Amino acid sequence: MVEPPGRRRSKRASTFRNTIRANSNHITRPVLIHPQFDPVAFSLGPLSVRWYGLMYLVGFALFAWLARVHARRLSAPFDGAAIDDLLFWGVLGVILGGRLGYVLxxxxxxxxxHPAEILMVWQGGMSFHGGFLGVLAAIALFARRRGRRWLELTDFVAPLIPLGLAAGRLGNFINAELPGRVTGxxxxxxxxxxxxQPRHPSQLYQFALEGVLLFVLLWWFARRARPRGAVSGAFLAGYGSLRFIAEFAREPDDFLGLLAxxxxxxxxxxAPMILAGAALMLWAYRRARLGASG
Known part of the structure; x- marks a missing residue:
């Protein structure tokens, strides 16, 4: 009889617990063990809904809700239809850009x-940086369709992204993927x-840093009108810096290792995100000062 995935994972975790207990003379403190969650959140007949995909849906739902709240507090010209249209283009950018970014x-x-496997997104393999570039391209298309300024749109969208990233990192943790480096x-x-080996739960670090902390900072910074490009620059510099820090605890990909x-x-x-973000913020405030003095 074939055991369900949850039971197999439970047995595997139990085996590791026994291994650790057997070598307890080398361990001076309790060790946390990942629960090895079943990657399938629930099933509806033949359809299995996985936690990672569910986290994507949570991220998109948070974006749609926060966008409406953000538009009201800024009295921004975004109605529900415009937000839903923006979300549609953003989803395309995330999926296509994220996959192509991972590939490249x-x-x-x-x-x-193996070019045919590029389309097999369900096997995993998404890149934030690729998804980010995809979203920028999608916003450019939306701006052209709507006759809006690109930076005006990126400023509006920037504070809405981090909680979606937080949801994605929770998905990584549930799947026990992208673990941290060995640590004591x-x-x-x-x-x-x-x-x-005991490792950093780096997925949770990224959840807290580039997810929750970045959201709090950007939501506060964008609470009132800023020079055009300033909020976008803050996102670039903030995400780049927090991701750079978190990477010191994250295990590098086996097939890449550490680079230069x-x-x-x-x-x-x-690193380029940090530099570009700082430059964009300087440009935005300098442009605003020159405009005020002129």
């Missing part, structure tokens, strides 16, 4: 040899699907 930034040789901190966690100067691919992709 992380595993170009593999997908060059008191809250280290063993991911039985990886090995028996001991930095990960995520850090190399985040």
């Amino acid at each position: 930034f992380y595993k170009p040789e593999w997908y060059l040899a 901190v008191p809250w280290a966690m063993v991911f039985p699907n990886v090995d028996s 100067f001991g930095l990960s691919m995520g850090q190399w992709l985040s």
Whole structure:
């Protein structure tokens, strides 16, 4: 008889607990063990809904709700139809850009040899930086259709993104994917699907930093009108900085490892965001001062 995934994961976690107890003479503190959740949240007949996909839906729903709240508090010219249209284009940008970004930034040789697998999104493999570029392109198309300024739209959208990122990192944690580096901190966690080494729960670090903390900062910063481009710049610099920091605790991808100067691919992709964000904020405030003095 074939056991359900949840039971198999439970047995695997139990095996690792026994292994750790058997070697308790080498351990001086309790060790947290990832629960090895079933990746399927629920099933409806033959349809299985996975946690990671559910987190994407949560992120999109949060965007739609926050956009309406944000539009009201700024008295911005965004009605429900415009927000839904913007969300539609944003979803396309996230999915297409995220997938292509992963293909190009992380595993170009593999997908060059297996091009049919580029379309197999359900197998996993999404890149934030690729999804970010996809969203920028989608906003540009939306701006052209609606006759709006691109930076005006990116300023409006920027504070709405971090909670969606937080939901995605929770999905990573539930799936026990993208674990952290081996560590001896008191809250280290063993991911039985990886090995028996205690590791940083880096998915939760990213949930807290580039998700919750970045949302709080941007939501506060964007509570009133700022020079055009300033909120977008704050997002770029803020996300880039927090992701750069979190990457020190995250295990680099096996097929890439650490790159030049001991930095990960995520850090190399985040560094230009920090520089671009700082430059955009300086430009925005300088332009506003020149406009006021002129």
